[in-house]
Amino acid sequence: MSNELKKPLRIAFMGSPSIALGVLEALIAAGHEIACVYSQPPRPAGRGQKLTPTPVHAFAEAHGIDVRTPKSLRKAQAQAEFAELNPDAAVVVAYGLILPQPILDAPRLGCLNMHASILPRWRGAAPIQRAIMAGDTETGIDAMLMEAGLDTGPVLASIRTPITREDTAGTLHDRLARLAADLAPRALSGLADGSLKPVAQIGDGMTYAAKITANDQRVDWSKPAAEVDCLIRGLAPAPGAWCEADLGQGPVRLKLLFSELTNLRNTAPPGTLIDDQLAVACGDGRAVRLLRLQKPGGKPLDARDFIPGMPLAAGTRLT
Numbered sequence: 001m002s003n004e005l006k007k008p009l010r011i012a013f014m015g016s017p018s019i020a021l022g023v024l025e026a027l028i029a030a031g032h033e034i035a036c037v038y039s040q041p042p043r044p045a046g047r048g049q050k051l052t053p054t055p056v057h058a059f060a061e062a063h064g065i066d067v068r069t070p071k072s073l074r075k076a077q078a079q080a081e082f083a084e085l086n087p088d089a090a091v092v093v094a095y096g097l098i099l100p101q102p103i104l105d106a107p108r109l110g111c112l113n114m115h116a117s118i119l120p121r122w123r124g125a126a127p128i129q130r131a132i133m134a135g136d137t138e139t140g141i142d143a144m145l146m147e148a149g150l151d152t153g154p155v156l157a158s159i160r161t162p163i164t165r166e167d168t169a170g171t172l173h174d175r176l177a178r179l180a181a182d183l184a185p186r187a188l189s190g191l192a193d194g195s196l197k198p199v200a201q202i203g204d205g206m207t208y209a210a211k212i213t214a215n216d217q218r219v220d221w222s223k224p225a226a227e228v229d230c231l232i233r234g235l236a237p238a239p240g241a242w243c244e245a246d247l248g249q250g251p252v253r254l255k256l257l258f259s260e261l262t263n264l265r266n267t268a269p270p271g272t273l274i275d276d277q278l279a280v281a282c283g284d285g286r287a288v289r290l291l292r293l294q295k296p297g298g299k300p301l302d303a304r305d306f307i308p309g310m311p312l313a314a315g316t317r318l319t
Helices: 018-029 053-062 076-083 099-107 127-133 169-193 225-234 304-309
Strands: 009-017 035-038 043-045 048-051 088-095 109-113 138-145 154-161 243-244 250-261 277-279 287-294
Touching: 009 018, 009 053, 018 035, 018 088, 018 169, 053 154, 076 099, 109 169, 127 138, 127 169, 127 225, 138 169, 154 169, 225 250, 225 287, 225 304, 243 304, 287 304
Parallel strands: 009 035, 009 088, 088 109
Antiparallel strands: 043 048, 109 138, 138 154, 243 250, 250 287, 277 287
16 A cells, blocks of 8 residues: 555644654655644753753654644643644654543544554553563554543554564664554555554453553562563663672662573572673573673673673672
8 A cells, every 4th residue: 555645634743752753754755734743841851951852842843843742631722722723633653641532532533543562462651661571572563543541442554573582672662663654654544545444452462561660670680581681671771670789899780781591500599690791590590691781870881891891700699
């Protein structure tokens, strides 16, 4: 199916982070009219805590597209202003605000959400991270018509992709962003001309992708090695899993950014380095090798560059 439409649509685009940028660019390239972009309000960032717009906000402003950044869409005035745009459809990608029913009802074709999982697997805020952390072997992008419920709407179209042992949340995010950019114009075209029919989600297999919190980040070395590896990769590059190493002058926090499973079997207590190449004993007698790390105030480094500057010899305990 071509991404080009015989009749361009008037679109309200709603998105905030970088995963949404490719979709917005693809809709523009397909010839649609972007009536307005909605994005999260600018927030303090960097050492100076300067108010910084979201990637979608910055892109839209640079391209002369009207941008709105309400803190909520629950007030009648915000809902009336949205309806006055008279959009054919809204396209939503990781926007970050709940859409009340009057917003959902305003576009004549509805609100199309590009969701980063194969629904009903991983409804919620962090589907990319949670899929890797859970050891899933496949995920994808769903083009879903939105309802009032959390990611409960019928699905128009999907693209699937495997999750490999080399994937981090960062690499999977970038791949899914490309897939979303490919799928969104096709799904929108199918919605407009009726060639794609929404299919209700199946009732089984729903899981909730809760927002990542500080409680998720500390590594528990008593867990099986595969689970530890999935945690490290699922939280990389940000916010990052972490552990502490006591090197004689108090604990040092290490951010763990990439790892791999090893074939090493051992009886060492969980958290013990079992060689000089950062293989760490886990709770099932297997080990995870740390391949990319970051110490406080330092840059992320591959293990071969990290080891000379940090005395993490065999027998060191990580907690």
